Amino acid sequence: MxxxxxxxxxxxxxxxxxxxxxxxxxxxxxxxxxxxxxxxxxxxxxxxxxxxxxxxxxxxxxxxxxxxxxxxxxxxxxxxxxxxxLKPTEGIAEAWTALAAEGYGWCVASSSQPERIRLSLEIAGLLPRFEPPIFSASMVENGKPAPDLFLYAASRMKRSREECLVIEDSLAGIAAAKAAGMRVFAYVGASHAQSSDYRAQIAALDPDLMFDAMDILVQRAAKV
Known part of the structure; x- marks a missing residue:
């Protein structure tokens, strides 16, 4: 399998x-x-x-x-x-629990500094519960939209680009995932992603899926 x-x-x-x-x-x-x-x-x-x-x-x-x-x-x-x-994304803790139960592994790859990523996850109640591996743009030469960060994360996790699925919300992040040769799902459920113009810009980058609720991610990840 x-x-x-x-x-x-x-x-x-x-x-x-x-x-x-x-x-x-x-x-x-x-x-x-x-x-x-x-x-x-x-x-x-x-x-x-x-x-x-x-x-x-x-x-x-x-x-x-x-x-x-x-x-x-x-x-x-x-x-x-x-x-x-700061609040966690609605449904993310439940999604991670469901993904773990199905045997998925995950990590976090963000443009932010490592201390900011950890602080965000701690405030949101995600860090102590899940403790995911964290990768930051400060660890690579070029940040998003360059592919460096996602390729670095995959390498550290000992996975090929073909084995990776990126979850992104920004134009730069989606472009970076596509440049890395990875599949990418665009999350458009956050408060900054509600305008039709922004969603049209996201759609123009042709992500593999656009979704606005974390339960959809759990359903669709199984089909990748």
Missing amino acids: AAKPLIIFDCDGVLVDSEPISLAVLREALATEGISICDEDARRLFLGRSLATMLAVVKQDFGATLGDGFLERLRRELYARFRRD
């Missing part, structure tokens, strides 16, 4: 509903540097991307160089907001 696929979960917007919080904090922090950016442009430029990419975009598009002090203030405010407001 063929091995069940390794499921590689993005974190922000897939396991936790964090993107609206993250983008709001980022926009507020940029405003203190004299950089005004609307919510739509923030999503387009930064959703699913690493802090290193964010810094590069700000320098290229706005001509501003943001130092370590900016990043430290950003993280401090973001983590405080997470502790106050």
Whole structure:
């Protein structure tokens, strides 16, 4: 019998509903540097991307160089907001329990820093219950939309790209999974993914499935 696929979960917007919080904090922090950016442009430029990419975009598009002090203030405010407001994605704990019962393995591969990923999962009650292997864009040369992170995660988990199924919510993440030659399911149930324009952009990347509830993932994973 063929091995069940390794499921590689993005974190922000897939396991936790964090993107609206993250983008709001980022926009507020940029405003203190004299950089005004609307919510739509923030999503387009930064959703699913690493802090290193964010810094590069700000320098290229706005001509501003943001130092370590900016990043430290950003993280401090973001983590405080997470502790106050962050929630797990509805149904994710039940989905992981069901996937484990069916013999699936999984890991987390996120553009965020390792400490942020662990904090998010801990606040959401997922880390102490499941303790999934965690991989961060800080571990590879190029973040999403490059395939490096997903290929690294697969290698560390000793699985081929053909044996992997990526769960993503962002344009950059879906592009990265496809560049890695992996199957990808697009989760569009998070609060930032409700607009028809955003869903149309996701659909244009031709993921193997678009779904908006974690019980659907459990059903469809069995058919991969």
